[in-house]
Amino acid sequence: MNLHGVKAIYLFELARTWRTLMQSIASPVLSTSLYFIVFGSAIGSRIVEIDGISYGAFIIPGLIMLTILTESTSNASFGIYMPKFTGTIYEILSAPVSTLEIVVGYVGAAATKSVILGVIILITARLFVDYSIEHPLWMFGFLVLTCLTFSLLGFLIGLWANSFEQLQIIPMMVIAPLTFLGGTFYSINMLPELWQKVTLLNPVVYLVSGFRWSFYGNADVHLGISLGMILLFMLIFISIITWIFKTGYKLKS
Amino acid sequence: MTQAMTLEQGASVEPIIAVRSLNKTYQSGFCALKSIDLEIKRGEIFALLGPNGAGKTTLISIICGIVNASGGEVTADGLDILRDYREARQRIGLVPQELAVNIFETVWATVKFSRGLFGCAPDDNYLEQLLKNLSLWDKRDSTIMALSGGMKRRVLIAKALAHEPKILFLDEPTAGVDVELRRDMWAMIRKLREDGVTIILTTHYIEEAEDMADRIGVINKGEIVLVEEKHALMKQLGRKTLTVQLARPIARLPTNVNSDAVSLTQDGRTLVYQYTTAADDSGVSQLLGQLQEAGIEYSDLSTKQSSLEEIFVSLVEEKQ
Numbered sequence: 259m260n261l262h263g264v265k266a267i268y269l270f271e272l273a274r275t276w277r278t279l280m281q282s283i284a285s286p287v288l289s290t291s292l293y294f295i296v297f298g299s300a301i302g303s304r305i306v307e308i309d310g311i312s313y314g315a316f317i318i319p320g321l322i323m324l325t326i327l328t329e330s331t332s333n334a335s336f337g338i339y340m341p342k343f344t345g346t347i348y349e350i351l352s353a354p355v356s357t358l359e360i361v362v363g364y365v366g367a368a369a370t371k372s373v374i375l376g377v378i379i380l381i382t383a384r385l386f387v388d389y390s391i392e393h394p395l396w397m398f399g400f401l402v403l404t405c406l407t408f409s410l411l412g413f414l415i416g417l418w419a420n421s422f423e424q425l426q427i428i429p430m431m432v433i434a435p436l437t438f439l440g441g442t443f444y445s446i447n448m449l450p451e452l453w454q455k456v457t458l459l460n461p462v463v464y465l466v467s468g469f470r471w472s473f474y475g476n477a478d479v480h481l482g483i484s485l486g487m488i489l490l491f492m493l494i495f496i497s498i499i500t501w502i503f504k505t506g507y508k509l510k511s
Numbered sequence: 512m513t514q515a516m517t518l519e520q521g522a523s524v525e526p527i528i529a530v531r532s533l534n535k536t537y538q539s540g541f542c543a544l545k546s547i548d549l550e551i552k553r554g555e556i557f558a559l560l561g562p563n564g565a566g567k568t569t570l571i572s573i574i575c576g577i578v579n580a581s582g583g584e585v586t587a588d589g590l591d592i593l594r595d596y597r598e599a600r601q602r603i604g605l606v607p608q609e610l611a612v613n614i615f616e617t618v619w620a621t622v623k624f625s626r627g628l629f630g631c632a633p634d635d636n637y638l639e640q641l642l643k644n645l646s647l648w649d650k651r652d653s654t655i656m657a658l659s660g661g662m663k664r665r666v667l668i669a670k671a672l673a674h675e676p677k678i679l680f681l682d683e684p685t686a687g688v689d690v691e692l693r694r695d696m697w698a699m700i701r702k703l704r705e706d707g708v709t710i711i712l713t714t715h716y717i718e719e720a721e722d723m724a725d726r727i728g729v730i731n732k733g734e735i736v737l738v739e740e741k742h743a744l745m746k747q748l749g750r751k752t753l754t755v756q757l758a759r760p761i762a763r764l765p766t767n768v769n770s771d772a773v774s775l776t777q778d779g780r781t782l783v784y785q786y787t788t789a790a791d792d793s794g795v796s797q798l799l800g801q802l803q804e805a806g807i808e809y810s811d812l813s814t815k816q817s818s819l820e821e822i823f824v825s826l827v828e829e830k831q
């Protein structure tokens with residue numbers, strides 16, 4: 259195990275976050291604040307409680323999910339795409355680091371950043387609405403697992419992408435819509451029966467549901483299924499990444 | 512213990528890099544390397560020469576793990592570069608041909624990163640000395656963006672040396688580096704060699720190879736054309752030219768002079784005689800004797816040894 263190597267990559271990536279602090283932290287915080295102002299306070303005050311929770315509080319878990327899913331994906335994809343783009347990837351490829359170590363370094367850093375972001379949003383939310391967290395440990399566990407899983411996905415996208423457009427396309431065209439439709443702003447029980455079934459095809463539903471359960475103790479789907487889904491995604495992403503490195507696909511000619 | 516000793520003893524005779532039947536066909540179907548066999552000796556400076564597109568970078572990239580080989584095997588310090596990639600790569604440093612640097616990073620951060628990436632514990636004293644040797648110490652807190660092209664290349668060299676490798680690959684290290692710095696760089700490379708580092712470099716400045724290298728390999732169209740000690744190469748293939756400035760112009764060569772070897776310039780003022788240094792021929796004294804016999808006076812004599820560049824060009828042309 260090349261611990262120095264993992265640490266070098268990890269710290270390098272965190273330093274990149276630090277350099278771009280404004281985009282990295284400030285802009286997600288700002289946009290979530292806007293969501294709270296619009297949906298939580300302005301519109302939310304006219305919406306009845308959902309499952310006995312005020313609307314403002316109800317959307318907190320979903321909003322955090324929305325941010326960390328998109329941020330994990332785009333940040334991790336950027337982290338590995340840039341060295342490919344500038345050519346500095348040569349150093350990583352020629353270094354005595356294994357696939358696992360490279361992934362731990364890059365994905366670990368992206369996930370760390372997302373977790374920090376999630377916590378910051380949680381604190382920001384406090385300024386707008388009152389909420390409680392019923393299962394704080396589970397909450398943190400879900401947060402970390404989700405950040406890791408979607409940083410893995412981001413890493414995968416960064417490996418695959420050949421242009422900045424391709425880099426943006428999945429976070430924008432897939433992840434953001436799925437999150438909006440994944441029960442961020444509503445409980446899926448509020449949908450017509452047919453759409454409830456369709457919605458279950460959306461993986462984000464399981465993430466939001468589990469995460470919301472850790473806050474308020476009620477969920478759209480069973481907790482075990484939520485957890486199982488996260489772990490399943492993780493496994494899938496790790497397998498694909500391992501395969502990519504094994505074959506050198508798109509990294510080595 | 513005993514195993515380690517035998518390993519070490521074995522190590523002193525075996526080549527530090529051994530390339531066997533190495534093939535590379537790119538996805539495009541282009542065959543960049545055709546069954547390359549090459550051995551690099553421990554502690555030498557090896558210059559790899561060849562025209563653009565010959566396969567130099569491809570060969571180096573495979574040894575360093577950046578490009579996958581299509582066939583064949585490579586060992587570095589006795590370690591298979593695929594099976595024992597960790598140990599093998601730890602011994603190798605690479606200065607790539609392209610100036611690939613993270614422009615937002617500082618010089619200090621980037622060399623520190625390289626050292627860690629290659630699995631070494633931090634050693635600020637070593638890195639300080641390294642940057643000083645490369646005249647980068649003053650620039651340690653600048654972002655790489657703010658450096659000139661030559662400085663960036665030195666940053667790449669510093670990164671390659673940050674983990675104290677035993678083998679250093681330099682893919683055109685002096686491209687875009689001014690004369691003075693180039694001299695400094697060569698001095699540093701000689702110093703590295705004294706410290707036991709094996710150096711493999713490619714260059715298009717043939718004087719550099721002539722100056723620096725112990726051995727020279729020529730690659731063309733994916734094949735190694737020749738590998739030779741530099742001096743032996745010069746001797747074997749080196750041609751000399753004797754130029755004789757005549758005191759008075761003559762219309763034609765005197766009859767007693769062999770017209771195959773000697774030629775007269777158009778203006779009739781200069782005789783040019785080509786000969787090889789390898790053959791112990793007495794051609795020069797013979798020619799001078801013949802001139803005297805014919806009563807031709809000369810005002811000046813000069814000889815010139817052909818450079819490696821000329822040797823190299825003739826080699827590559829021969830193959831075409």
Ligand SMILES: Nc1ncnc2c1ncn2[C@@H]1O[C@H](COP(=O)(O)OP(=O)(O)OP(=O)(O)O)[C@@H](O)[C@H]1O
Pocket residue numbers: 511537538539541543561562563564565566567568569570608
């Ligand atoms: N990724 C690639 N895909 C397809 N062909 C490639 C690739 N990389 C290099 N080649 C081809 O392989 C050949 C050898 O290239 P290489 O870069 O090894 O040459 P070189 O000897 O380093 O040349 P130069 O002196 O210009 O640096 C060239 O014909 C090049 O076009």
Ligand SMILES: [Mg+2]
Pocket residue numbers: 567568569608682
């Ligand atoms: Mg090259």
